[in-house]
Amino acid sequence: MLSMSYYKTLEEFKSSTGHEIDGFWYPRVTSILSIKSKPALYRFYAKQDSFEAGEAIKNKSAEEGTLLHDTVEAILRGQSPALPEIIRPAINSFLEFKQQHEIIPHKIEEKLISTKHRYSGTLDCLAEINGHLGVLDIKTSKAIYRDYNLQTAAYIEALRENETMPPLKRWILRLDQSSRCLTCGSTMRQKGGSESIQLARFGSLAKTCNHVWGETSGNLEFKELYGVEKDIQAFLAAKTLWEWENDYWLRQI
Numbered sequence: 143m144l145s146m147s148y149y150k151t152l153e154e155f156k157s158s159t160g161h162e163i164d165g166f167w168y169p170r171v172t173s174i175l176s177i178k179s180k181p182a183l184y185r186f187y188a189k190q191d192s193f194e195a196g197e198a199i200k201n202k203s204a205e206e207g208t209l210l211h212d213t214v215e216a217i218l219r220g221q222s223p224a225l226p227e228i229i230r231p232a233i234n235s236f237l238e239f240k241q242q243h244e245i246i247p248h249k250i251e252e253k254l255i256s257t258k259h260r261y262s263g264t265l266d267c268l269a270e271i272n273g274h275l276g277v278l279d280i281k282t283s284k285a286i287y288r289d290y291n292l293q294t295a296a297y298i299e300a301l302r303e304n305e306t307m308p309p310l311k312r313w314i315l316r317l318d319q320s321s322r323c324l325t326c327g328s329t330m331r332q333k334g335g336s337e338s339i340q341l342a343r344f345g346s347l348a349k350t351c352n353h354v355w356g357e358t359s360g361n362l363e364f365k366e367l368y369g370v371e372k373d374i375q376a377f378l379a380a381k382t383l384w385e386w387e388n389d390y391w392l393r394q395i
């Protein structure tokens with residue numbers, strides 16, 4: 143989502159950037175983080191025919207991401223959801239991962255509030271994984287971006303307001319799917335109805351290859367994030383900057 147710093151009314155500002163919980167309004171962690179530039183996103187838009195074409199792909203791809211997200215969360219809840227064909231390879235990777243690790247979910251898709259710093263967010267999962275309690279964030283992007291450090295640090299900081307909370311780890315579980323060219327080894331991802339091809343790095347074959355795509359397979363990356371204290375400081379700094387940018391509206395709340 144691109145940061146839109148212009149809103150017509152206070153209500154529009156409040157509903158686009160946050161939500162009301164028990165009569166109080168809190169900005170969302172993801173809105174706050176929109177203040178930070180996202181070079182990967184700009185590169186994505188630059189490759190599209192128009193801004194609108196980019197938006198259409200983004201929206202469709204976000205829908206697929208939500209579908210994958212919801213399905214994984216249903217499986218974590220112990221349900222047996224339908225497995226739509228379009229996300230099946232990624233789900234299969236997740237099921238395999240789930241067999242190899244002990245995962246005990248405590249909270250799934252739950253709203254978090256920091257009353258101390260005044261922000262809110264939605265936690266994908268608070269879980270015990272292989273005996274350690276932590277925040278598990280599920281991503282469907284093609285890489286693990288550093289911005290995820292800020293987002294998950296914000297969740298940790300909010301969870302710490304509960305004094306009985308033990309020390310928490312942070313993990314990103316990235317699920318994605320792609321297929322490989324059987325001739326040259328290039329990789330193709332299909333997302334939001336558009337194909338993105340990453341040419342094989344070595345050999346000159348890839349540039350002129352009439353790719354023959356193999357079966358789509360799931361990719362799974364599970365990564366622990368370190369350095370939470372530094373990340374919390376960075377998140378709070380981003381929040382200060384976000385408040386500065388939106389001062390006009392925030393003064394009216």
Ligand SMILES: [Zn+2]
Pocket residue numbers: 323324325326327328348351352353354
């Ligand atoms: Zn090829």
